[in-house]
Amino acid sequence: MTTEQPGGVVPAPREALVEAVFGARADLAARYVEILATAGVERGLIGPRETERLWERHVFNSAAVAGLVPQDAGVVDVGSGAGLPGIPVALARPDLHVTLLEPLLRRATFLTETVTALGLDDRVTVVRGRAEDHDTTYDAVLSRALAPLPRLLGWCLPLTARAGVVLALKGRSAEDEVAQETRALARQHLVADVLSVRASEESEPTTVVRVCRA
Template identity: 35%
Template sequence: MDVSRETARALAQYCELVRKWNPRINLVAAGSLLEFEERHLRDSLQLVDLSAKTNTNWVDLGSGGGLPGLVVAISRPDLEVKLIESDRRKAEFLRTVCRELGLKNCAIVAQRIEAVDRLDVANISARALAALPLLMSYVSRHLAEDGTAWLMKGRNWHAEVEEARKTWRFDLISHPSLTDENAAILEIRRIEHV
C-alpha cells in the first residue's frame, strides 16, 4: 500500500490527532491505540486499494473516529467524501481533522443515518457499525442502484452474511483482511429487500 509523501504526512497527522483526542472521547479502543497504524490505518488503506477504480462520490456511515472514511478522504482527494456521525463530539473531531489537514473533499453530517435524506451515492463504507442485517437497511437507503457497499466486518462475518441473506438479496465478493485472518472487507452490490 504505497502512498505519496504528502498522503503519508497527512495520515501521520491524522494518527496524532486520534491519539490526542482519544482519551477524551474514545474514538478507538484504548488497547488498540498503540497499534493504530498497523491495525486500524492499514485496514482502511486496504479498502482504499480495493476501491481504487471508483471515481465518484463516497459516504462513510457511522464514521466515529474516521475509519475508514477519513482515510479514504485523505488518500483519495479526487473523491467527494461525506462522513455521517451522529455523536456530536466525534463529529467535532472529524471537523477538526478536516480543518487541520485542509481536506476540501470531505464534509461531515452530524445526524443519525436514518434521519439523513436519501443520498443516492456510488460508494458506501462502514466499519464496526452494526450487524450486517441492520447495516443492509442503512446501506440500501443511501446507495445508488448501481453502487457498491464496502463493509469492513470482523470474525463473525460469515454468520452475519448468512443472517442477512434471510431478508436481503445481494451480490458479494469477500476480500480477506490483511490485519486479521478471520475478518473481511465485503464488496456488496445489487441489494434488494426480500
C-alpha cells in the same frame, strides 16, 4: 517516523510502507495518527490501549478498502466515529469526495476539527445526522464494525446509488453473517461477497463484505 502521544510515542511502520499506502499524503496520515493518539483518546473516541496499534489495526485496516471504491466516486462513511474508515480512505484516494456521517455532536465536532487540521475541507464533508434521516445517495457506502449485516444494510442501502456498492469492514464473523442472510439477500436482489484486502502487500488483511444490487 514516530507519533507523539500523552503516554509516550506511537511506533510507526517503515516510511516506505506508509508512502506505499498514502503516497504524497504520508505526512498527513502520520498527522492523523497523532490526532487519534492525543485528542482522540482524550475525547474517548479511541481507547488508551489502542494507541500502540493505531497504524495497523485502524489506519491501514481502513485504508485497505480504498481500492474497492470506484474512481472519482462520491463516498459516505456511515457512523464515522473517529473518522474510520473515511479519513484513511480519503487520504489514500485523493480522487474521492467523502462524507463523514456521524450522529453524535462530540464526534462530529472532532471530525470537523480533524478534517480542517488535515486540510481536507475541499473534498471531505462532515455531516451530523443519522443514516435514516440522510437523503443523499452515493457511489459507495462505507462502514466499519457498525452493526450486524441486516441492520447495517437497512441503514446503508437507501444511501446507495442504483449502481453503487456497500463496503462493510467486518471481522471473523463476516462469512457466517453472509451465509445466514443468503435468502434475505436474494429476496432483495442483492449480491454479497466476502473479500480479504490489504492496504499494501506488507500490511495485515482486512475483511470486507461487499454488497451490490444484482
